[in-house]
Amino acid sequence: MKTVIITGSTKGIGYGLAKEFLNQGCQVTICGRNETTLEQAYQSLSQQFSRENILGITCDVSKFEDVQNLWNQTINRFKKVDIFINNAGLNLPRFTVWEQTPERINEIINTNLTGTIYGVKVAISEMKKQGFGAVYLMEGSGSDGMKVKYLTLYGTTKYAIRFLKESLVDEVKNTNIIVGSISPGIVVTDLLKGEYDDSKEQQKLWQKAKKVFNILADHVETVTPYLVDKILENKQNGARIAWLTIPKVINKVICSPFNKRNLFD
DSSP, X not given: OOEEEESSOSSHHHHHHHHHHHHTTOEEEEEESOHHHHHHHHHHHHTTSOGGGEEEEEOXXXXXXXXXXXXXXXXXXXXXXXXXXXXXXXXOOSOOGGXXXXXXXXXHHIIIIIHHHHHXXXXXXXXXXXXXXXXXXXXXXXXXXXXXXXXXXXXXXXXXXHHHHHHHHHHTTTSSEEEEEEEOOSEESHHHHTTOOSSHHHHHHHHHHHHHHHHHOEEHHHHHHHHXXXXXXXXXXXXXXXXXXXXXXXXXXXXXXXXXXXXXX
């Protein structure tokens, strides 16, 4: 039985991963900043799976002590951690960098980048003590260097995540720890839909983006079984576990005139 910690797992892709790991017989620690949302996620999972295999911890990944506590509480309960997934991430409303507030800028960098570095520091340090483990970083728009208008800050953090992953892969060589990345593709979550506000300009962008999303995006429950299977199978340091590969993109585009989808209504 594998023990898995997933940061930012009270909703969206993180919650979907937690649900699927539990479905595969794993022990899972979920976490989030908001106690109410955490409790709701915990109760929802508890109705479907044994409470013995679920632990919920309040954790703000931008605070190192919270991430260390997340690990400690998991060890206290499950005695080991096999997989640590740095999933917690935020996006911002689709505006230029200079239109974002300093508070928003700090929040996204502290969560997406600093929070991931804290997760890496805690997980790898502790896994070296226990002698084994796998750490995964979550990719996103910008990881491959592709620019998307109004996603500059988010893309900057994700581009840095890829550099971090590639460097860590070298640093953990000759240890019993592996580092990899997860690329879920375009997934229909609150994070995706919440980037657009109610202004006329933003709604125009949303209508245009929706056309692309309806071709390329997928629901969480479509993506997570594949990702979890690959994570549990993987023993390779440096692995990139990707859902939306180039062949899948080509197939979706070719089939789109015959496969009309509306993922948002």
